[in-house]
Amino acid sequence: MINNVFLALDFPGWEEAKQFIETNELKGVPVKVGMELFYREGPLVIEKLKENNHPIFLDLKLHDIPTTVRKAMHHIAKLEVDMVNVHALGGSEMLQAAKEGLCSGESNGHKTKLIAVTVLTSMDKTTMNQELLLPGELDKNVVHFAQFAKKSGADGVVCSVHEAKQIKAVCGPSFLSVTPGIRLAQSEQNDQKRIATPAIARQNAADILVIGRSITQANDPHAAYEQAVKEWKDGIK
Numbered sequence: 739m740i741n742n743v744f745l746a747l748d749f750p751g752w753e754e755a756k757q758f759i760e761t762n763e764l765k766g767v768p769v770k771v772g773m774e775l776f777y778r779e780g781p782l783v784i785e786k787l788k789e790n791n792h793p794i795f796l797d798l799k800l801h802d803i804p805t806t807v808r809k810a811m812h813h814i815a816k817l818e819v820d821m822v823n824v825h826a827l828g829g830s831e832m833l834q835a836a837k838e839g840l841c842s843g844e845s846n847g848h849k850t851k852l853i854a855v856t857v858l859t860s861m862d863k864t865t866m867n868q869e870l871l872l873p874g875e876l877d878k879n880v881v882h883f884a885q886f887a888k889k890s891g892a893d894g895v896v897c898s899v900h901e902a903k904q905i906k907a908v909c910g911p912s913f914l915s916v917t918p919g920i921r922l923a924q925s926e927q928n929d930q931k932r933i934a935t936p937a938i939a940r941q942n943a944a945d946i947l948v949i950g951r952s953i954t955q956a957n958d959p960h961a962a963y964e965q966a967v968k969e970w971k972d973g974i975k
Contacts, residue, residue, distance in 0.1 A: 741768040741793050743967050744935070746918075746950030748772055752779045752786060760792075762959040768793040770948050784817045786914055794819040795916070795948070799826035804835035811839025811852075818848040821916070821946075823896055826854040826883040829917075830890040837891035851914065854887035855896040856880040859919035877901050884909050894945070899934035902944040917946040922956075922966060936969035 747753040747769050755775060761763055769792045774800065777781055788796055794891025796819045797865060800807050807824060816820050824836045833854060840850050856879070857866060863876045870881050880901040885908055887895055902915040915937055939947050949966050956962035 742946055743963070743970055744768040744770045744793075744795050744946060744948045745953055745963060746770045746797075746948055747775055747949075750778060750949050751777055752783050755783070756786070756925055758954065763961060764962075764963060766792060768795070770795040770797050770950075771819075773799070774798045781817055784819060785846055785855065788818070794821075795946075796822040797948075798821055799825055800836065801828045802832070803959055804828075804832045807832050808839035808842075811836045812843035814838045815843030815848075815850055816845055817850075818846065818968070819850055820953065821851045821853050821854045821893075823853040823855055823916075826887050826892075826895065830886050833890035835886035850963065851893040852891065853894050853896055853914065853916055854883065854890075854892040855879070856883040856887075856901070857897075859898045877904060881905055883906055884913070887914055899939045899942045899944050902939070902942045906943045914945045915943065916946045916948065917944040918950075920947045920949045920952070920966070922949075922952040922962060922969070936966050937973045940970055940973055 745764065745767055747755045747756065769787060771783060771794060784794060800810060801824065824833065837852050837880060840852055857876060866872045866879065868878055880897050881904050884905045885897045888909045893918055895905060896916045896918065898919055899917045902917060905915055920934060920936060920939060922935065936947055953959050953962045
């Protein structure tokens with residue numbers, strides 16, 4: 739199993755991310771590289787992180803026609819990150835193309851896990867129903883996306899903690915639930931709506947936690963990261 743607690747490197751560039759990692763003695767911890775950092779630095783940032791043995795979740799949320807996604811994933815596979823994601827809203831054909839691209843681009847026997855984004859944790863039922871025109875309850879839609887993502891070759895989904903247990907029930911224990919919106923108990927909610935603590939995430943069968951501002955904006959980021967890992971492992975509320 740990949741390491742469980744991923745630190746979101748939501749920084750504008752590599753120098754800022756590097757300084758944060760080194761200053762707070764976080765070399766080697768699992769990290770999430772999102773669009774802001776990757777679009778600024780490109781594959782170089784992945785190479786730099788791999789030099790320090792960081793497990794990497796490349797959070798690009800690809801959503802395009804199947805052919806484009808297949809070709810992009812072929813190149814991404816050569817970066818040998820641990821996970822990469824696409825939007826489930828792209829449909830089953832796009833998900834299958836993403837998987838094909840990852841498989842065709844494999845090198846050195848490394849297999850990158852394909853993760854599908856269900857419903858963003860910044861969204862709630864009102865937004866989903868009224869703006870996306872997706873009817874029904876939010877959790878039902880998330881589980882639906884997870885089911886067809888699995889059938890299309892995905893290894894797991896991005897979901898909120900609150901849907902993880904339902905997804906396990908229908909997709910099986912080996913299907914990964916990657917859960918952003920994780921906050922330490924004393925942290926602010928910010929722009930996430932469906933959030934939870936590491937302990938609640940564990941109780942709800944989440945596999946992988948993604949934590950950003952609770953750590954990056956803490957007075958002592960190293961201690962905050964260690965606290966998140968401890969809460970996850972020990973179920974501390």
